[in-house]
Amino acid sequence: MKNLSLIIFAAILLGSCGGGSTSASDQNKETPATVASDGTNPSYDPHRGEGKFTKVDIGATLDASMADAGKKIFDVKCSACHKLTNEKLVGPGWLGVTSRHQPEWIMNFITNTDEMINKDPAAQAQLEICLVRMPNQNLSDDDARHLFEFMRRNDGVK
Amino acid sequence: MKSYRNGLAILVAIAAITGFNACKPKNASSAVSGDAAAKAYVAPGKYDEFYNFVSGGFSGQLAVYGIPSGRLFRTIPIYSADPESGWGYSEETKPMLNTSHGYIPWDDSHHSELSQTNGEIDGRWIFVNGNNTPRVARVDLSTFRTSEIIEIPNSAGNHSSPFITSNTEYVVAGTRFSVPPDNVNGDVPINTYKKNFKGTVSFISVDKATGNMKVAFQILLPGVDFDLAHAGKGPSEGWFFFSCYNSEQANTLLEVNASQKDKDFILAVNWKKAEEYLAQGKAQKVTTKYAHNVYDEKSHSATSTIETEVNVLDAKALADMCYFIPCPKSPHGCDVDPNGEYIVGSGKLAALIPVFSFAKLQTAIAAKDFEGNYDGIPVVKYESALYGEVKKPGLGPLHTEFDGKGNAYTSFFVSSEVVKWNVKDLKVLDRAPTYYSIGHLCVPGGDSKKPSAKYVIAYNKITKDRYLPTGPELTQSAQLFDISGDKMQLILDFPTVGEPHYAQACPADLIKSKSVKFFKIEENTNPYVSKGEGETKVVRKGNRVDVWMTVIRSHITPDNIEGIKVGDEVYFHVTNLEQDWDIPHGFAIKGNNNSELLVMPGETQTIKWMPDKVGIMPMYCTDFCSALHQEMQGYVRISPAGSNTALLFSTGKNVPAADSTAK
Numbered sequence: 001m002k003n004l005s006l007i008i009f010a011a012i013l014l015g016s017c018g019g020g021s022t023s024a025s026d027q028n029k030e031t032p033a034t035v036a037s038d039g040t041n042p043s044y045d046p047h048r049g050e051g052k053f054t055k056v057d058i059g060a061t062l063d064a065s066m067a068d069a070g071k072k073i074f075d076v077k078c079s080a081c082h083k084l085t086n087e088k089l090v091g092p093g094w095l096g097v098t099s100r101h102q103p104e105w106i107m108n109f110i111t112n113t114d115e116m117i118n119k120d121p122a123a124q125a126q127l128e129i130c131l132v133r134m135p136n137q138n139l140s141d142d143d144a145r146h147l148f149e150f151m152r153r154n155d156g157v158k
Numbered sequence: 159m160k161s162y163r164n165g166l167a168i169l170v171a172i173a174a175i176t177g178f179n180a181c182k183p184k185n186a187s188s189a190v191s192g193d194a195a196a197k198a199y200v201a202p203g204k205y206d207e208f209y210n211f212v213s214g215g216f217s218g219q220l221a222v223y224g225i226p227s228g229r230l231f232r233t234i235p236i237y238s239a240d241p242e243s244g245w246g247y248s249e250e251t252k253p254m255l256n257t258s259h260g261y262i263p264w265d266d267s268h269h270s271e272l273s274q275t276n277g278e279i280d281g282r283w284i285f286v287n288g289n290n291t292p293r294v295a296r297v298d299l300s301t302f303r304t305s306e307i308i309e310i311p312n313s314a315g316n317h318s319s320p321f322i323t324s325n326t327e328y329v330v331a332g333t334r335f336s337v338p339p340d341n342v343n344g345d346v347p348i349n350t351y352k353k354n355f356k357g358t359v360s361f362i363s364v365d366k367a368t369g370n371m372k373v374a375f376q377i378l379l380p381g382v383d384f385d386l387a388h389a390g391k392g393p394s395e396g397w398f399f400f401s402c403y404n405s406e407q408a409n410t411l412l413e414v415n416a417s418q419k420d421k422d423f424i425l426a427v428n429w430k431k432a433e434e435y436l437a438q439g440k441a442q443k444v445t446t447k448y449a450h451n452v453y454d455e456k457s458h459s460a461t462s463t464i465e466t467e468v469n470v471l472d473a474k475a476l477a478d479m480c481y482f483i484p485c486p487k488s489p490h491g492c493d494v495d496p497n498g499e500y501i502v503g504s505g506k507l508a509a510l511i512p513v514f515s516f517a518k519l520q521t522a523i524a525a526k527d528f529e530g531n532y533d534g535i536p537v538v539k540y541e542s543a544l545y546g547e548v549k550k551p552g553l554g555p556l557h558t559e560f561d562g563k564g565n566a567y568t569s570f571f572v573s574s575e576v577v578k579w580n581v582k583d584l585k586v587l588d589r590a591p592t593y594y595s596i597g598h599l600c601v602p603g604g605d606s607k608k609p610s611a612k613y614v615i616a617y618n619k620i621t622k623d624r625y626l627p628t629g630p631e632l633t634q635s636a637q638l639f640d641i642s643g644d645k646m647q648l649i650l651d652f653p654t655v656g657e658p659h660y661a662q663a664c665p666a667d668l669i670k671s672k673s674v675k676f677f678k679i680e681e682n683t684n685p686y687v688s689k690g691e692g693e694t695k696v697v698r699k700g701n702r703v704d705v706w707m708t709v710i711r712s713h714i715t716p717d718n719i720e721g722i723k724v725g726d727e728v729y730f731h732v733t734n735l736e737q738d739w740d741i742p743h744g745f746a747i748k749g750n751n752n753s754e755l756l757v758m759p760g761e762t763q764t765i766k767w768m769p770d771k772v773g774i775m776p777m778y779c780t781d782f783c784s785a786l787h788q789e790m791q792g793y794v795r796i797s798p799a800g801s802n803t804a805l806l807f808s809t810g811k812n813v814p815a816a817d818s819t820a821k
Binding site for chain 2: 075076077079080081089090131132133135136137138
């Protein structure tokens with residue numbers, strides 16, 4: 001697992017990730033997730049990302065209780081690597097993240113991290129800067145939604 | 159005349175040597191046929207069909223292999239401290255190795271037994287005995303970690319253990335070295351064995367839901383050596399059978415003195431009857447001391463409790479509970495067939511295998527068909543309990559497993575072979591040599607109601623020339639035979655950890671889907687957990703310093719600590735913040751005469767460090783975790799005892815500005 005991650009990581013760094021890059025976590029999957037040689041996948045929606053979230057309902061105003069729940073998760077699972085400013089720590093700072101990405105993209109990325117890093121051009125570009133693959137922190141769907149609300153508050157939504 | 163004699167002696171010697179060699183195949187590889195490699199081959203990335211849990215013998219641990227590949231997956235630390243993981247060194251795990259003698263970081267593990275429901279392996283737990291300081295351990299097969307260890311009172315040498323009843327109601331423990339019980343003065347001459355030494359068999363109850371163990375009762379028995387055991391099942395449900403040797407009650411040179419009698423015994427225990435006596439209050443409450451250690455997967459820490467009392471049922475005073483069945487020549491294996499009707503004894507020095515019938519035993523007991531008694535326990539007549547004998551099976555039968563198709567496989571130490579025979583007609587069907595000196599053997603599920611009769615695995619005591627030499631100390635080994643056809647076919651040799659004694663195997667499907675991938679950090683109740691870097695801190699109380707620390711790819715928080723002094727006791731409470739499979743982090747600090755740590759995702763473990771030198775000591779992650787694993791490091795500054803260096807801790811903040819003051 002560790003070695004496989006490394007190999008995939010190395011392959012991405014070398015920019016030679018053309019096809020055959022299989023999911024590291026599931027040996028039973030028959031069809032490998034292929035990636036086009038230029039790093040883009042024509043069937044892939046870079047706004048939505050890859051994962052279970054296709055449409056996230058976002059309120060016009062902030063849901064404070066959701067944001068509070070998100071803050072608790074941030075403290076335990078995210079704050080070791082992400083600052084709430086725009087300063088990079090291990091990963092990028094969170095300030096402005098909700099304007100850089102769609103809610104679906106963010107929630108897919110934080111719940112389906114490995115696959116997104118293997119496929120998504122924006123995630124791969126970020127990896128070239130950070131050089132550390134974001135760990136999958138095993139967030140539930142609710143966790144992901146709460147974190148997104150916390151990100152909105154961090155970005156000034158009232 | 160003299161030269162003639164010498165010549166004769168040489169001739170005899172040559173004949174003996176060639177005769178001896180002729181008993182063994184000329185070339186070990188000749189025993190392997192063409193398709194063996196394909197049968198044992200598991201392609202890269204593919205899973206084995208069976209788990210094989212092999213007792214680590216003198217290593218005190220349990221090794222987990224895949225079958226048919228023979229690949230070693232893990233060695234689970236049980237009785238022996240394991241500095242690579244911190245087992246027995248971390249504050250959380252040290253209580254697991256506590257005993258009435260204090261902390262004992264080693265043992266001699268002999269046998270493993272998988273838990274069963276309705277006589278079939280259920281894949282929940284595996285039990286392992288400690289022969290030295292008598293103990294029984296329970297390993298949880300969702301985490302592959304030791305969850306519980308219980309010491310056995312009134313015992314020395316827990317050998318006939320940890321065999322279980324069909325619904326894991328009880329796991330048993332039987333005394334190998336009889337000794338004076340704990341509550342009497344043991345300061346007696348050794349040659350008063352017959353008068354003062356006693357044996358016990360203990361029934362440890364296992365909670366259905368949690369697996370928690372408790373010594374429910376012990377049965378007080380004459381002083382002999384209890385060796386192996388198996389529970390009845392089906393018609394013999396409610397009974398337990400223990401082999402024993404040294405019915406001579408010798409206390410010295412047992413090699414000779416415990417081999418005098420033609421027959422020793424199998425002890426048949428009616429444990430349902432014992433339960434009745436216990437419920438009727440017939441047990442004596444005996445004062446003693448034994449440790450009961452439990453590991454909690456939420457707090458990731460163990461507690462050790464010293465128990466002070468045990469229920470003892472006297473087999474001599476309480477009728478209808480225990481019977482001896484004569485069994486030839488120091489029996490070892492005591493194995494019950496899948497249908498529960500036949501009990502196979504294996505006399506280590508015998509040249510036949512006696513097979514007892516449970517139905518005949520019951521008839522004999524009802525008719526009081528006894529040849530007498532042994533120290534007050536009735537002895538059933540051999541012929542009255544005997545179903546039949548397997549004639550000339552080999553030399554030195556040790557242990558028998560079953561294929562569920564009516565056949566038995568018995569290991570023979572002296573003649574170094576596995577012999578297949580039919581349980582019904584007692585005819586030998588096949589024999590295969592082993593390299594060398596097989597002890598136990600294992601058919602997956604071979605002591606349950608439902609064996610998976612695809613393989614038999616031989617566990618050999620001696621390897622000699624089988625592997626590349628490694629000096630005087632050689633590997634131990636297992637050998638895998640395909641038993642799907644009429645004839646056994648050797649398909650693989652594989653080395654094992656420690657001396658393999660008893661082993662168990664079961665279909666991987668019973669276990670693999672239940673495997674825990676990480677511990678949920680939200681559920682971590684360790685008093686020193688840091689749920690996020692915001693909770694990390696360093697607190698001094700006198701000379702005790704507690705460091706609440708987190709690790710995540712790829713940094714330690716805090717990674718700069720100052721204000722530690724020589725003479726301090728520093729406790730690093732390391733929480734792994736990762737929530738993904740296969741991302742443990744290690745923790746190590748220079749000069750720690752304790753151990754390193756391996757911390758699983760979501761877990762907290764604590765290692766104690768007593769800094770002894772002034773200076774800067776690096777700390778770092780020892781388990782390669784990411785591309786920046788080599789960067790996962792930090793420093794601790796140690797000042798002289800009594801100095802005033804301020805207590806400081808940080809990560810990513812203690813930048814060169816602080817250095818400028820030193821210039």
